[in-house]
Amino acid sequence: MIWLASRQPGIVGTVTSPRDCYMWRVSIASLQRQLRDFAVERDWEQFHTPKNLVMALAGEVGELTEIFQWLTPDESADVMVEAASAGRVREEMADVLAYLLRLSDVLGVDLEAALAKKIVKNAVKYPVETAQGVATKYTDLSSPQKPSE
Numbered sequence: 001m002i003w004l005a006s007r008q009p010g011i012v013g014t015v016t017s018p019r020d021c022y023m024w025r026v027s028i029a030s031l032q033r034q035l036r037d038f039a040v041e042r043d044w045e046q047f048h049t050p051k052n053l054v055m056a057l058a059g060e061v062g063e064l065t066e067i068f069q070w071l072t073p074d075e076s077a078d079v080m081v082e083a084a085s086a087g088r089v090r091e092e093m094a095d096v097l098a099y100l101l102r103l104s105d106v107l108g109v110d111l112e113a114a115l116a117k118k119i120v121k122n123a124v125k126y127p128v129e130t131a132q133g134v135a136t137k138y139t140d141l142s143s144p145q146k147p148s149e
């Protein structure tokens, strides 16, 4: 499940306070269904091949990356302060999520299960004892744990 929030029902926005926002749960399946319906209504399923969706996803990641491309680390941390840049970030993140959800729908990938499995796998690859506070790839940690898969 993904938690989305807004001050107005039906409109997804930024949560500034749990008290001043309306929250509801939206399932991955529900979002996939909305995106599928959007494509079907426009006869766009013919274009939603895995290859095209992966390329569209990469394009949207590129658009998100472009926002941050020449910012300093401090500027990137403040990207949500200015309304215009915050809006662009929100929009590109939504585009990325939309294509990821559409791709997973077309390929029949259970994203919740895949992510849950990956979190467990990463916990094995990056044990707290060796990975805490360091940005080192698991293969270079002092006692690297090789994942079983």
Ligand SMILES: [Mg+2]
Binding pocket: 060, 063, 091, 092, 095
């Ligand atoms: Mg975009």
